[in-house]
Amino acid sequence: MAKDIYHYIVKEALEREHWVVVSDPFIMKSKRLKARLEIDLELEQILIAEKQSADGVRKILVEVKSFLRPSLVHELHSVIGQYFNYSIGVEELAENYDLYLAIPIYAYEKLIEIGLFNVVVERLSIKIIVFNPATKTITLWKE
C-alpha cells in the first residue's frame, strides 16, 4: 500500500527519541496464517540495565495512520481491524514486539471524544503513539 503521508514524520520523531529503525516497512509472512502483512516501521531501542536486570533491546512495530478521511467512524473500522489482524500476526513472530498505532494529535483529540473508540481501545488493548505533525514530535505513549 502507498505510504501514509505521515510515515516520514513519525519515523523522524521516533529517531529523535533514540529509536533505531530496523525495517521500513516490516513484512510479516506467516505460513500458518497464509497472509503477508506489511507494517510501516520496525524499531528498536537499547535498554540500559538498572540494578540486577540485564541490558536488553525493546522492539516495537508501528503502523502510521493519518485519519484524513471525512468520516472518523469509517476510518476507525479499518484501523481497528488492521490493528487486530496485525496483532494476530505479531503473536506468530519469534521475537517479542509491542505493536503501536501512530495517530496524529488532531485526530486523537477527536477520537477520545468518541466513547466507541475508548471502549474498543480498552477491549483490544490497543497501544497508541500520538504525534504532532507540525513539530514532528511524539506527544503521548499510551500502553
Add this chain to the structure above:
Amino acid sequence: MAKDIYHYIVKEALEREHWVVVSDPFIMKSKRLKARLEIDLELEQILIAEKQSADGVRKILVEVKSFLRPSLVHELHSVIGQYFNYSIGVEELAENYDLYLAIPIYAYEKLIEIGLFNVVVERLSIKIIVFNPATKTITLWKE
C-alpha cells in the same frame, strides 16, 4: 454509506428462510459511545415453543459485505474492524441481537483458505452467513 450490491440479494434470501425485515437499515445511536452506527438489516423470526419453553422472537442484525476489492486482506481489515465496532454497539442495545456478517460464497471459500481469517473469526466469535448471489440463497450459518 452506499448500499452494498448484495444488500437486496441477502434480504431476499433471508426472507425466503422466513426472516422478517424489521429495519433496513438499522441505525444505532448510543449516547455513551457517541457514535451513530448503521447496520444493513435488522430481522426477526418467531420461534415456536418446544415443550416447556415459551414462544419467543429471535432477532438478528446483518451487515452485508461483497468482498469485491482486489486485496482480500485489505478488505478483511475493514470488515473485521466494522464487525468488532458494531458488536460493541450491539452490547448497548436493550434487546438481545445476534450480529452476523453476510459474505458471498466465492469470497468465503477464499477466506477460509487464509489462516488469519480463521484465527480472527475464532478470537472475536464472529458469526457469519454465507450466501450464494447466483441462487439468492443462504448456504451456511456459522455461529
